[in-house]
Amino acid sequence: MTRIRRTRYTGDEPLALLTNYLPRDLIDLGVDDLTRHGLYELLRGSGVNLRVANQSIGARAATSAEARRLDERRGVPVLTMTRTAFDDKGARSSTAATSTGPTATPTRSRSSNAEPAGPAAS
Template sequence: MTSPIRPAEVDRTSPVPLYFQVATRLQELIERGEIGVGDRIENEVDLAERLGVSRPTTRRAIQYLVERGMLVRKRGVGTQVVHPKVRRPVELSSLYDDLRTSDRTPRTEVLKLEVVPAGGEVAAALEIELGTEVTWIERLRYAGGEPLAIMHNAIPMDLIRLTDRDLAEHGLYELLRRAGFVPRIATQVIGARSAGATEARILSEKRGASLLTMTRTAWDAGGRALEYGSHVYRASRYSFELNLSAG
């Protein structure tokens, strides 16, 4: 099915490139479901005329979305939507909350929930003695029925008692807030690497596929460390979004 695109309002006086304005418009339509997975995008000539921009601008906008895994070009078929990629704002929120807010139907499979002695990285992050017992959580997070992220978290033992059911039905930050521990500030490091064999299998990716990584330590308003997280995300389905401004 070919989805006609309503004319886009582009601002030719804006410093934002026209192709990026067009790509953003298409991305919004895909994320809202107005252009569904499997739908074909109009050919470049018709789409350029409909959007009121040049064909090279349209081609570059489509290529931008192809490179980000939202569209794919197929010989004899055309350009199709393959998946509405999850864009996550870089702010202090949980992936579960972000998916629920964007109507992406989060689902969680708890892979491991156990008490373990804190290793060096976890102990340093949570500001506890090496070997102190912590609650260790491993989860597989789904979005819209597809695996999206493998999530590892360490929680101080005296904060909260968790069950598999708690973690399957609620986000970690929601559970912390319910227990009276509200994350207020965090340090976060974002990176990238290739998927190993086990990660690729769990995430339905090919071995060596690109993964985004994120490590985070969150504290409450009083400066107490609440959680340490180390997560990997499918780069083909996920991105971080930052809003920047000049000071």
């Protein structure tokens, strides 16, 4: 698996923390790719036909690391989302985890601070 970690911003304010796990040989991505294009757009462009996803949404207290990256206090409530997407052959194409801070104002957002794609701990 390859892990990709990004922070989504609205203006200069951190909006959400995104972590995606992709099968290692699915697509070759660089930081610049994810700065200019969305992950699912890049997957479609490489021939991955996403068909169905299982998603769950919840809430919990922010961890210290999340609070630091979202510029919030530890323990503030964050909205969480976990999604696993499958392609038209039934293969798992992506697993995503997102944490969104309580003061986020999602008017117009951009991704940055993408970390280079690398192996995920198994």
